[in-house]
Amino acid sequence: MKIISKFWIFICGLIVLSPLGLLLPDHFKAGSAWGEWGLDEMEQLVGYIPRGLEKLSNLWSAPFPDYAFKGWEDKGLFFLSSAYIISAILGVLVIVLVVMGIGKFIANK
Amino acid sequence: MHIPDGYLGPGTCGLFYLIMLPIWTAASRIVRKTLNARQVPLLAIGAAFSFVIMMFNVPIPGGTTGHAVGGVLVAILLGPWAACIAITVALVIQALLFGDGGITAIGANCFNMAVVLPFSGYYIYKAISRSSPINSKRRVIAAGIAGYIALNIAAVITGFMFGVQPLLYKTASGVSLYCPYGLNVALPVMLGEHLLVFGWVEAIVTALVVRYLQSHSPELLVEGGKS
Numbered sequence: 001m002k003i004i005s006k007f008w009i010f011i012c013g014l015i016v017l018s019p020l021g022l023l024l025p026d027h028f029k030a031g032s033a034w035g036e037w038g039l040d041e042m043e044q045l046v047g048y049i050p051r052g053l054e055k056l057s058n059l060w061s062a063p064f065p066d067y068a069f070k071g072w073e074d075k076g077l078f079f080l081s082s083a084y085i086i087s088a089i090l091g092v093l094v095i096v097l098v099v100m101g102i103g104k105f106i107a108n109k
Numbered sequence: 110m111h112i113p114d115g116y117l118g119p120g121t122c123g124l125f126y127l128i129m130l131p132i133w134t135a136a137s138r139i140v141r142k143t144l145n146a147r148q149v150p151l152l153a154i155g156a157a158f159s160f161v162i163m164m165f166n167v168p169i170p171g172g173t174t175g176h177a178v179g180g181v182l183v184a185i186l187l188g189p190w191a192a193c194i195a196i197t198v199a200l201v202i203q204a205l206l207f208g209d210g211g212i213t214a215i216g217a218n219c220f221n222m223a224v225v226l227p228f229s230g231y232y233i234y235k236a237i238s239r240s241s242p243i244n245s246k247r248r249v250i251a252a253g254i255a256g257y258i259a260l261n262i263a264a265v266i267t268g269f270m271f272g273v274q275p276l277l278y279k280t281a282s283g284v285s286l287y288c289p290y291g292l293n294v295a296l297p298v299m300l301g302e303h304l305l306v307f308g309w310v311e312a313i314v315t316a317l318v319v320r321y322l323q324s325h326s327p328e329l330l331v332e333g334g335k336s
Contacts, residue, residue, distance in 0.1 A: 003326040007154045014161045021165040021176070030168030033175055034298050035271050035288065036113050042289075052278060052286035056115035062208030067164065088164055091202055092157045098198050099156050103149030106141040 015088040019081035022067075026077065064090070110175070110267050110299075111203065112218055114211030116288040117270060118278040125216035132224055133197065139190045148187070155183035156195035160202065163209075167310055175307035178222050178263070181230030181256040182315045186322075186329055192227035193219075217270055221263045230259030230315075243330050244323045249316050256315035257308040261300060264307075268292075268299030 025031075032041060039057060043049050064070075067087035072079050144152065162179040169175075184192035197219050203209040210218045237251035272292030275285045288295070322329050 004150055011157050011161060018161060018164045025166050025168040025174045028168040028170040030172055030174045034173045035116060046289045050285045050287055050289050053115035056213060059114050060212045062206055064206055065208040067207050088161055091160050095156045095160055095198055095202055096153045099153040106137050
């Protein structure tokens with residue numbers, strides 16, 4: 001089998017396993033990455049929300065925030081894991097399209 | 110390591126977009142020269158790999174989470190300029206679709222993860238592996254060390270970006286406007302967590318894949334035709 005196909009199988013394997021990136025932090029009660037807190041967490045940590053941060057933080061509302069679907073937040077880990085996998089598939093598909101587009105543009109034939 | 114919107118002031122965000130513009134231009138010019146059309150699928154795989162590996166949040170029990178970037182591996186296989194493009198694509202998609210990293214901080218995040226990380230990792234790997242045979246153990250170790258050190262360098266610079274904000278942006282009464290933690294907190298925390306945990310993840314991923322390619326596709330590890 002060509003190495004390119006093996007790489008894609010490897011990436012599919014990573015996608016299937018990706019919910020570990022959600023379940024392990026949950027199991028070990030680890031919170032957000034340092035410096036990536038939401039506004040509530042920020043207020044708990046330092047006692048106030050910096051004014052500029054508050055203004056800028058809502059600048060962009062991503063369609064799938066934190067690799068989840070809006071409205072699924074309280075549906076439990078199974079749904080969160082499914083959304084995580086679907087997000088991974090979606091992200092990989094979009095990335096492949098974008099890179100192929102860039103490749104058409106810049107690579108020499 | 111994905112700085113969200115609101116943690117960096119507008120000047121810092123603008124500065125890193127300005128710094129990234131010529132780097133992105135140079136990267137596309139260099140990759141245009143050296144990457145041939147057959148290698149585009151590898152570039153896509155590199156970007157997809159980096160994207161997915163960043164979803165593997167590794168917990169520090171009771172504390173924070175972090176992750177590898179996979180960028181050192183992409184740089185070893187495709188060269189640092191191609192890695193810069195691959196990781197940039199991954200970071201932009203993460204910011205736009207998944208809100209992972211801010212859109213105002215795309216310049217800063219790309220500087221850390223798509224420039225500092227692949228370039229430092231690539232040259233550390235080259236410096237350690239030198240002219241050792243493609244299938245040598247030395248190259249596996251070089252890949253691991255490069256992954257570990259490069260992720261930590263990127264973490265230090267990210268910590269620095271966070272940490273200077275209270276010095277740059279505060280109200281007349283001294284209250285922080287953006288990231289409220291100074292260098293005395295941001296630097297040791299960012300470096301400490303990556304030295305202790307996340308750097309090892311980058312090291313292991315990079316070394317294992319290089320080890321696998323030595324026996325299954327050694328031609329990918331040969332110098333030449335890289336950008």
